Amino acid sequence: MVRTVLLPLWNSFAFFTTYAIADGVTVEDLRSAPEVADRPEMDRWIVSTLQSLVAAVNDEMEGYRLHAVVPPILGFIDDLTNWYIRRNRRRFWSQRSDSTEADKIAAFATLYEVLVTFSSVAAPVIPFVTEELYQQLVVAVDDQASDSVHLLDYPAVDHRAIDRDLERAMDGVRTVVNLGRGLRKEHQIRVRQPLRSLTIITRDAALQEAVASHRDLISDELNVKEVVVTSDEGDLLHLSVKPDYKILGPRIGGEVKDVAAALTGLSDDDIAGLLDGGVLTILGHSIGDGDVVVERTPRPGVVVASSGPVAVALDSQLDDTLLVEGVARELISRIQRIRRDEALDVSDRIDLTWDSDDERVEAAFELHARLIADEVLAVSITRSSGEHEIEVNDAGVTLGVQRAAQSS
Structure with a gap:
């Protein structure tokens, strides 16, 4: 429960507060965000998913099916953390500028609104964590707010925000x-x-x-x-079919073995026709896609x-081009780990040094320097020995990570 539910929810809150503070996002900024209908698709999706959850939970509660309330509430945490936040991290990471401001504020406003609403939805199930979220997200910035999430009316569904398609x-x-x-x-x-x-x-x-x-x-x-x-x-698979014995066995009895033998001789076109809803006559029996199990063998x-x-x-x-890019992405991961170990702030820019005698590592820094710099917030990348010795795909590398002067 702690690892799969409470910790991810708390990490979502921590993600929001960390980057909101780093970017100086204010309550006024959040209020200035565009209406949900005018926000990017991922924002509309998470809001729609949350409102569908509100509708489902209200329906279950009104029917006194309280046991059915918990799974969808906990499932939404996965939607929030493992899809919405993970897919939108760059929107929160980007520097505030005229070109990114509207999108960044839409992302912050969406996450804030979702966390606040979800704290009310999940309050009966996760009472203590949701209370802490409410206190820090709402009470701390609104003198007129209710004293506790548990004193609020339960959320009513906003059908206008739901987009089933x-x-x-x-x-x-x-x-x-x-x-x-x-x-x-x-x-x-x-x-x-x-x-x-x-x-x-x-x-x-x-x-x-x-x-x-x-x-x-x-x-x-x-x-x-x-x-x-x-x-x-x-072009990719070899298709074959065999009877679904649970269905065909009771229907055609002992002839199912003969039908099975005949099915082995079907061509890919015959099988494709079945999958498109067609019906084949085999030994006098009509066979459709619901009567068979399709097996796919990769080329x-x-x-x-x-x-x-x-x-x-x-x-x-894999070819050399793909392998070199793979090395570059592994390097990014290792540099990010060093940033965390050095307790650098999420917005700190760095000066990066590296050295290696491995050809693919050299090619990674030569061909993907811009990708590496953008991902790890490096203002300079220089070939020189560093204090961190690592291995990337069995190649030895030394890295140096220092806070850039402009971040001091």
Whole structure:
């Protein structure tokens, strides 16, 4: 409970306060944010998801199904921390300027409003943490606020903020991302190692549209260069089918073995027709997609996972260009760790030094210096020995991290 619920919720609050203080965000700034309908899609999504939660919890409570209240409340914490905040970190990290101000304030206002509303929604389930959130987020800045979150009326749903189509689309995108992450883990491909492509295979038109309109998000989340959406599995997978014995067995009895043998001879086109809703007549029996189990065997160099109407295929073959970028991203992670160990503030700029005799490390700093500098807030990158000795992909590297003069 502490690790999976309380700590992530508290970390969300700490994330908000840390960056709001660093950026000098005020209550007046939050009040100046655009209406939710005019904010970016991710803001609208988390607000819609929260209001759907409010509707569901109110419905369960009014029906005295109190046992059904807890799972969706706890599930929302995952939506907030593992999707909304993680996908929007750069909006909070960016420096305040005329070009970023509106987007940054929209992000801060959205997170603030969600945390405040959620503290009321979850108060009956998580009474002490939500009270502390309410005290620090509301009472501390509003003299007219109620003394306690537990003295407030329970939140009423704002139906205008709910966008079911957006929620369904984001559910589809997250399914694809989870499948891709699972493939990386299963095949021991590091998350920071870029891959050439991800192919999303589905015949569901709505899902095709959802993932096609979020290509950049999926590409960034799974660290792939290209995202392809198709309904044709033939180039990546070999398809085969076998009977769903639980369904066909009772229906056709002993003939199911003969049908199984006949199914092994189906072509990819025959199977594709089944998946598109077609019906085949085999030994006098009508066989549809609900009567069979489809097995997908990846072609060489491809790894595949599927869930329901969607399958994803990762091109796992690596070349030097991808390997060098993977080294650059590993370096970023290690430098960020050094920043934390040195207790640097999240907004501190640094002077970075490095040295290594490994060719890929040298290429990473040469080709991806701008990426590294942007991610670790480096104002200078110089080749020189540093005090931190590390290994990146079995290569020795020394790094030096010093607070830049302009951050003092």
